[in-house]
Amino acid sequence: MALLRYTAEHEWVRLDDDIATVGITDYAQQALGDVVFVELPEPGRELSEGEACAVVESVKAASDVYAPLAGRITEANAEIVTDPSLVNSSPEERGWFFRMAVADAAAIDKLMDADAYAALLKTL
Amino acid sequence: MGPAGDRHAERGLPIIIGPDEAPKAAKTTPLDALHQALGARMVTFAGYSMPLQYRPGIVAEHRHCREHAALFDVSHMGQAMLHGAAAAAALEQLVPSDIMGLSPGRQRYTVLLNEAGGILDDVMVANLGQERLLLVVNASRKDADFAHLAANLGESRVEVLEGRALLALQGPSAAAVLGALAPQAGSLPFMGSAALGVAGIPCIVSRSGYTGEDGFEISLPGAQAEDLARRLLAATEVIPAGLGARDTLRLEAGFCLYGNDIDELTTPVEAGLAWTIGKRRRVAWDFPGAAAIRDQLENGPTRRRVGLRPEGRAPARSGIEIVAEDGTRAGTITSGGFSPTLSAPIAMAYVRADLAAETTPVLLLARNRQLPARVSKLPFVPHRYAS
Numbered sequence A: 001m002a003l004l005r006y007t008a009e010h011e012w013v014r015l016d017d018d019i020a021t022v023g024i025t026d027y028a029q030q031a032l033g034d035v036v037f038v039e040l041p042e043p044g045r046e047l048s049e050g051e052a053c054a055v056v057e058s059v060k061a062a063s064d065v066y067a068p069l070a071g072r073i074t075e076a077n078a079e080i081v082t083d084p085s086l087v088n089s090s091p092e093e094r095g096w097f098f099r100m101a102v103a104d105a106a107a108i109d110k111l112m113d114a115d116a117y118a119a120l121l122k123t124l
Numbered sequence B: 001m002g003p004a005g006d007r008h009a010e011r012g013l014p015i016i017i018g019p020d021e022a023p024k025a026a027k028t029t030p031l032d033a034l035h036q037a038l039g040a041r042m043v044t045f046a047g048y049s050m051p052l053q054y055r056p057g058i059v060a061e062h063r064h065c066r067e068h069a070a071l072f073d074v075s076h077m078g079q080a081m082l083h084g085a086a087a088a089a090a091l092e093q094l095v096p097s098d099i100m101g102l103s104p105g106r107q108r109y110t111v112l113l114n115e116a117g118g119i120l121d122d123v124m125v126a127n128l129g130q131e132r133l134l135l136v137v138n139a140s141r142k143d144a145d146f147a148h149l150a151a152n153l154g155e156s157r158v159e160v161l162e163g164r165a166l167l168a169l170q171g172p173s174a175a176a177v178l179g180a181l182a183p184q185a186g187s188l189p190f191m192g193s194a195a196l197g198v199a200g201i202p203c204i205v206s207r208s209g210y211t212g213e214d215g216f217e218i219s220l221p222g223a224q225a226e227d228l229a230r231r232l233l234a235a236t237e238v239i240p241a242g243l244g245a246r247d248t249l250r251l252e253a254g255f256c257l258y259g260n261d262i263d264e265l266t267t268p269v270e271a272g273l274a275w276t277i278g279k280r281r282r283v284a285w286d287f288p289g290a291a292a293i294r295d296q297l298e299n300g301p302t303r304r305r306v307g308l309r310p311e312g313r314a315p316a317r318s319g320i321e322i323v324a325e326d327g328t329r330a331g332t333i334t335s336g337g338f339s340p341t342l343s344a345p346i347a348m349a350y351v352r353a354d355l356a357a358e359t360t361p362v363l364l365l366a367r368n369r370q371l372p373a374r375v376s377k378l379p380f381v382p383h384r385y386a387s
Helices: A026-032 A077-080 A107-109 A114-122 B033-036 B058-069 B087-091 B137-154 B172-181 B183-187 B223-231 B243-253 B290-299
Strands: A002-008 A011-016 A017-022 A035-038 A052-058 A062-066 A073-074 A096-101 B040-047 B048-053 B067-075 B079-083 B107-115 B120-127 B132-137 B158-160 B164-170 B193-198 B199-208 B215-221 B236-241 B303-310 B321-324 B329-338 B344-352 B361-368 B369-376
Touching: A002 A114, A011 A107, A017 A026, A035 A077, A077 B199, A096 A107, A096 B048, B033 B048, B048 B058, B048 B132, B048 B243, B058 B067, B067 B223, B067 B243, B079 B087, B079 B137, B087 B132, B087 B137, B120 B137, B120 B193, B120 B199, B132 B215, B137 B158, B137 B369, B164 B172, B164 B223, B172 B183, B172 B215, B172 B223, B183 B193, B199 B223, B215 B223, B223 B236, B243 B329, B243 B344, B303 B329, B303 B361, B321 B344, B329 B361, B344 B369
Parallel strands: B067 B236
Antiparallel strands: A002 A011, A011 A017, A017 A096, A035 A052, A052 A062, A073 A096, B040 B048, B067 B164, B079 B132, B079 B158, B107 B120, B120 B132, B164 B215, B193 B199, B199 B215, B303 B344, B303 B369, B321 B329, B321 B361, B329 B344, B361 B369
């Protein structure tokens, strides 16, 4: 049963057992504009929570993406490397960035659920 | 997500001014209400609130321009009329081009130079006949330019045209679209200029632009700009496009952006703009900075503006340092970003003259790495002007 959570930095995390899939939210892709380049972490890399681990660039801006949880990268989404526009057209499905084996699955409880994230967006 | 660590993207944002510029203090163009109505995302550029993009986004607007037509509001730019029979000769004191030989109905691209041969601004000059020259200058330089012109030509000769709008209609469908509202527009030659009624509105129309496509720049009274813009946008081929697409289009076309690719420390020779120096002027050497420029023409400049094609997909932005394959300093990127037409990164840079040949390999110091790139000819995308 997958858990979906959000960070204040506009990342989403889908947790399935102890594998987390991470991407950026629709709000983030809209703010960025047309994504033209992504740089993803290498599988095997160990990350602490909050560590900058990916870069997403649009025509006019570049942003870091942070690891929402501590863990080890298992997979990077090659599809968005060859077609960065997927991040705009499908930010929360095909536009996922990377997967990681999380060290402590319970840490996901610290992240916002959909209602809390929606409330955050209303304040922006 | 947060702003990327190495900040190069921020330096590559010529159109977004620093965080201390209050959006409310920005000036607006006569099309501001229309931009809001069209759902534009606004940014501040040269003190003006301008559309960065509309709902389609920068890439879509760019592609639509190359495939059909796009309408840009460039009313932030400066417009001035120079009056009198002696105006052309007087302007020649400030530029290296042949202005006295510019026929009525013709327009020319030129540069205002300082005494060192550095570029104060790049401008368009049109001879409208009846002893009138229309000058269009960059928004970021217009106050300085107009003061410079008034000081040298005399204030009575320089009429700054306040409250005028400037629209750019660009793309392969532009002639058909404008021709429906102004039948004579289609017969303007490239770099031709004329006073034309467009949908009954008195305009000055030039067949020119900043995209490399066929297109027109339309100067008209601010009060009628929204009316004309709406009429042009009513054509199915036309969508509005913002400064984001304007920048990606001009970069593909190999055109300079003042402040990035040319400035007071670059000469036309270094910038690849020596063609603006008129034949007669190369005999008389009677323009500011002529001695320095002559020296560069005879002995070669030490650096040259070139195109760059970075390998891979990562954009390389303004400010990035360049080294030769042997590790010696090679130059700096002055403009860089993503090319929607090529689906690849492109850049312009000044490099050491010995490294300026097409296909020369260089290394870009970005993203904590040395990224390979090759010198490329300009433009990246061929121009498709009307003949």
